[in-house]
Amino acid sequence: MRLTIRTNLAMRVLMACAVNEGHMVRRAGIAKVANASENHLAQVVHLLANEGYIETTRGRAGGIVLARKPDEITIGQVFRHFEAHVPFAECFAAHDNTCPLQAVCRLRLALSAALEAFYKVLDDMTLADLVADNAGLEALLNLPHPDMMMPQEGCNGTGLN
Template identity: 40%
Template structure:
């Protein structure tokens, strides 16, 4: 299983925001500079994070973004599920496009389905606060 860069960037944005003092606004440019990621990519990511309710956006002069909830209330599994387009590990996971002739009797689908469930279950055990166990170190590395 491999996460898309979109989900990777989403988690990085949340980690960055989690290193900030409560309620302090951050700009997309700051995050872009810290991670050396395209500002345009991050604009799309932050838009979706805002729609999903993970971050708040404040428009206008002096505006920016911040976490919409406390880090301990932001579940990693939920973020991954919301930001990933799909979890079609193999063709047969998508009934609309599945053309595999052995699907009706293939054991691979069940094995991969079980593995995907386990993967997501582990992510569900963690929240953003768990990823921020070394806030000072993160701040130093990100220069926040």
């Protein structure tokens, strides 16, 4: 199993927001510390905002903050929002399923049970669990407050740097 890049980036954005809880972070700052393309990150930020995980504010003092407390965001929820559209195997696809074994395949049943167990573990884990007492993560994702940034460091007019 391999997660999509979007899911991976979504978790990086959420962890960065949780580590920096209490102040807005800029998209450019997250892209830098998360080793991600700012354009790709912009798409993920948009999806996270649409799903109600983060709030975005445009303008000079803008940025990104969590829309909910870290202990209210389960990792299973996030993964489902980003991975649900990607079938685990061909036989899980509603369309484009050409597997001739589908009606009698026991592997599909085993894979379904395994996926359910996978999500159950993630449902029991919150964003708070990922960041609490994690000094290494905090050192990597701690970003400067936008209002403390020098003007040349960052505003390109979108407020979501």
